[in-house]
Amino acid sequence: MADGSKVKKTTQTEEKGGTPTLQTVERALTFLEYVAASPTPPSVQNVSIGLGLNITTCYHLMRTLLARGYIVRLADGRLVIGNAIGGLYRAYRMRLSVDAEIAEIVRRLAEETSETAFFSAPEGNSVVLKVLVEGTRQLRVGGLFVGMTGNEHVRASGRAILGYLPRERQLPIIKACFVGLAEPELSEAITRLVSELKATAERGWSYDAGETEQGVSAIGCPIFDGQGKIYGAIGAIVPTVRMERSHDALLGKIKRMAAETEGLLKNAMTT
Numbered sequence: 001m002a003d004g005s006k007v008k009k010t011t012q013t014e015e016k017g018g019t020p021t022l023q024t025v026e027r028a029l030t031f032l033e034y035v036a037a038s039p040t041p042p043s044v045q046n047v048s049i050g051l052g053l054n055i056t057t058c059y060h061l062m063r064t065l066l067a068r069g070y071i072v073r074l075a076d077g078r079l080v081i082g083n084a085i086g087g088l089y090r091a092y093r094m095r096l097s098v099d100a101e102i103a104e105i106v107r108r109l110a111e112e113t114s115e116t117a118f119f120s121a122p123e124g125n126s127v128v129l130k131v132l133v134e135g136t137r138q139l140r141v142g143g144l145f146v147g148m149t150g151n152e153h154v155r156a157s158g159r160a161i162l163g164y165l166p167r168e169r170q171l172p173i174i175k176a177c178f179v180g181l182a183e184p185e186l187s188e189a190i191t192r193l194v195s196e197l198k199a200t201a202e203r204g205w206s207y208d209a210g211e212t213e214q215g216v217s218a219i220g221c222p223i224f225d226g227q228g229k230i231y232g233a234i235g236a237i238v239p240t241v242r243m244e245r246s247h248d249a250l251l252g253k254i255k256r257m258a259a260e261t262e263g264l265l266k267n268a269m270t271t
Contacts, residue, residue: 027053031061032081035071041078098268099130102261106131106234109257113236113250116144119261120157120220121232122165125172126150127158130232137242143213144237153177153193154211160220160233163201170197205251206233210240217243219251221258226266234258 034047042050048058062079065071069084102119110117110133119131126149152158152173162170171190178189200206201222208218220235235254243250 027051027057028061028064031058032065032070035079036081041074041080043077044079047079094268098264101264102232102234103131105257105261105264107133109133109234109236109253110135112253113246115242115250116237117235118144118157118237119232119234120155120161122161122169122173122230125176127152127155127161127173127233129157135238151177151212154208156206156208156218156220156235156237157233159197159200159206159208160222160235161230163197163206164222164224164230170194205255206235215240219243219247219254221251221254223258223261223265225262226268231265234261 030051031047031053034050035042038046044058044062045055047053047062048055051058053061062071062073065082066073069082071079072082073079106117106119113135114137115135117133117135118129120127120129122128129144129146129148132144132146152162158173162173165173174190174193175186177193178186181189204221206220206222208216208220210217212218216237217240218235218237220233222233223231225231234257236250238246238250
């Protein structure tokens with residue numbers, strides 16, 4: 001029997017991070033993972049035993065995956081990964097390449113300005129700090145880390161992104177920023193913020209004038225993908241004493257790097 005011990009058995013609907021998952025999809029993915037992880041091509045009977053799933057269920061899963069090209073059934077009945085996986089793999093590799101190139105752009109922004117530079121992107125119900133390169137000046141901004149979320153309503157990165165998100169994605173992030181507020185204060189806060197975000201989007205860049213942290217200011221510019229959808233934001237975080245002297249020059253450099261990043265995303269979609 002093929003060894004599928006690396007693949008977790010899934011026989012019922014589970015919840016991951018509090019979010020319900022669809023059992024049929026879970027089983028299909030687990031079936032596919034089992035085939036991929038097996039050192040020798042398994043039969044559908046091997047998969048059934050290895051995952052503890054009913055053989056009839058496994059045949060249904062196999063036929064679905066066969067029809068979509070994610071697995072192939074050999075002449076002897078054994079199963080191997082199909083060509084459709086190639087498309088997923090290429091997309092994954094492309095994303096890794098794009099992420100690496102964005103990180104390099106952020107590094108150059110930090111190098112040119114000597115200030116702390118960042119790239120953030122929307123993910124679930126948050127705006128996540130994805131890339132952070134510290135500045136080289138003696139007075140630097142601390143307390144930041146990759147993976148940081150929260151306070152999207154005041155962070156420059158959050159403001160730069162929220163104004164361009166569709167309402168169904170924007171609202172959950174905004175509500176999370178005002179946890180604890182009861183009606184009617186909540187409705188008033190959301191209405192006020194949405195109005196501010198609209199103005200920020202019309203301006204084309206965001207500004208945090210010490211609202212996240214006293215004495216620290218930030219500028220964020222939105223980045224759009226090849227289809228014109230918001231992809232993330234790039235910017236710089238600077239001690240306010242320096243921001244007052246270098247605001248215009250810094251904004252110009254951030255805008256240039258944002259345009260370069262958008263060019264990268266457009267090229268990635270056409271290659």
